[in-house]
Amino acid sequence: MKKLIETKDLRKVFGEKSIVGFFLAPALMKLMKLDKINKLYDKVADFEGRECLEAFLAEMRITYDTPSLDLANLPKEGSFITVSNHAYGALDGIILMHLVSEERPDLKVIVNYLLSRIRPLQNFFLPVNAFDKNVSSRSSIAGIRLAKECLQKGNPLGLFPAGEVSHIGPSGLVEDIPWHTAIVKFIMNAGVPVVPIYFEGHNSVRFLRRAKIHPMLQTASLPAEVLNKKGRRLSVRVGSPISVAEQQRYTDYKELGDYLRARTYALAANIENKDKFKEPEHAAPIAPPKKHELAVREVEQLPSRNCLFDINNFAAYFAPYSLIPNLMYEIGRKREEAFRTVGEGTYQPLDLDTFDRNYYHLVLWDSEKKAIVGAYRIGMGAELMKRFGVMGFYNNTLFKFGPGLEPILWQSMELGRAFISQEYRYETIPMLLLFKGLFHIMLRNEEYRYFIGPVSISSWYPKLYQSLIYKYIMEHHSTMDYQGCIGARNPFTPDFGLVDPDVLLRDIQTPEQLDRLLMRMSNRQYRLPSLVKRYLKLNSKIVLFNIDKEFNDSLDGFIVCDVLEIPKEELMMVTKDISDFSIIEKRFGKPLTR
Structure with missing residues (x-):
């Protein structure tokens, strides 16, 4: 059986020689639903690239709707950057790759630890997450260089500027944490169009409550959040590209970051309730012509x-x-x-x-x-x-x-x-x-x-x-x-x-x-x-x-x-x-x- 996460990986968190880790890791595998994640991974691990994404979505019976007008916003050639809210923490990364790669199989993405371990998708990933706070400064510099090279070659680059999954914010609504300064500065210096992509929804209430208690509980709960989306239909919206000229109106990186974030969240308005276009129940037929x-x-x-x-x-x-x-x-x-x-x-x-x-x-x-x-x-x-x-x-x-x-x-x-x-x-x-x-x-x-x-x-x-x-x-x-x-x-x-x-x-x-x-x-x-x-x-x-x-x-x-x-x-x-x-x-x- 091919596994995404093994017991020994969890033991490393506690230290190679930790007795606590030796006994606790197997229990955590079940508690964090990693055993079920491994079973899911085993079913899709023999596929490569986009076929692996297709197999995952089919196995999970997950679908998403994106209007054709939105898909037309993805440039057919040349480099660009996508920015997205991190609604789910893992599933949104998978959908992003699936959505963009249909038109642009040369897509590269910067992803979190869980996704980075999916070997069949390695051709989509940059080897180092240059913006991860846990990455050494030397690795970070190398990662930024790779991201720049990716754009110079004409590849699209997918980013989640928050760097972590959305949670309950100061507004009382579920939203991203403030977007990382380093990512916004990178975008500002990149000189390529930016395409905002919005993922509707959020993780379960249980997850959101745990996230408020401690970041470790948030991380530990992410695998279960992937599994509980089985059978769901999600809405994803792609905005019109924000041109380099439009970006250059902002000389302050914070103002640019705020604008990109606002344009991303504004796409929620395009997910419409179809019922509102129906005539009211009391609607009478329009009178016929006469006289x-x-x-x-x-x-x-x-x-x-x-x-x-x-x-x-x-x-x-x-x-x-x-x-x-x-x-x-x-x-x-x-x-x-x-x-x-x-x-x-x-x-x-x-x-x-x-x-x-x-x-x-x-x-x-x-x-x-x-x-x-x-x-x-x-x-x-x-x-x-x-x-x-x-x-x-x-x-x-x-x-x-x-x-x-x-x-x-x-x-x-x-x-x-x-x-x-x-x-x-x-x-x-x-x-x-x-x-x-x-x-x-x-x-x-x-x-x-x-x-x-x-x-x-x-x-x-x-x-x-x-x-x-x-x-x-x-x-x-x-x-x-x-x-x-x-x-x-x-x-x-x-x-x-x-x-x-x-x-x-x-x-x-x-x-x-x-x-x-x-x-x-x-x-x-x-x-x-x-x-x-x-x-x-x-x-x-x-x-x-x-x-x-x-x-x-x-x-x-x-x-x-x-x-x-x-x-x-x-x-x-x-x-x-x-x-x-x-x-x-x-x-x-x-x-x-x-």
């Missing part, structure tokens, strides 16, 4: 004053509900259809409510196809205040409007329910034309100065990404001007898990930078919502956030956009069709040059 010819007739019979502009095949109309009741049915359908595709919506047959009847509607219409391209719901604040007071505002159902906000409400157009029909959602022009429509309405109504309303972030967004967006906005695009005037009915509490948000957001100063960060972190699955980005470009302030329980738990930010504070270039973009720009200069208080 289309009546809706078309309503549009064609609108007075010319209701047409804001007509560009190519797109026309923008601004009308009250009373003039377009049949068109509103189709708008209710299209709203619900558009919102459901991004995890929002009422999950009723139509997204229509009592506010629609008291509001105006900006409708972008395809004159050729006789179809709704998109729409906005707009409440004229002065009218609503005269008729209903603050109760006439839809936003008062999401946020608590105080008396101090009333002067703003009188001068505000309340925006909401913005959507682009599914047939046009991949086109950029429709949203620009809707915003052009908003400014045409503002030009016609000089008593108004503000756009207010909610902007949504879908509940489909992982909590980490919602929290990062929230933190960035509250630090860069919020205001204290309305403090005490408005409150959230269902406040949002950010949750960053094991990620330090200040580390990730350190260099993020613009919406575009945040957008790129979210795309990198999520493998292009998530980005800053386009409507959020659009409002921020207008220099809007987002005062606070609220969870909309009636809209599938969407996260809503309350925006206040002062049209006198809109950047000149944004004004010019949406008023190109107006030849006399002195009208625009007078209305928006800015000198413009074309």
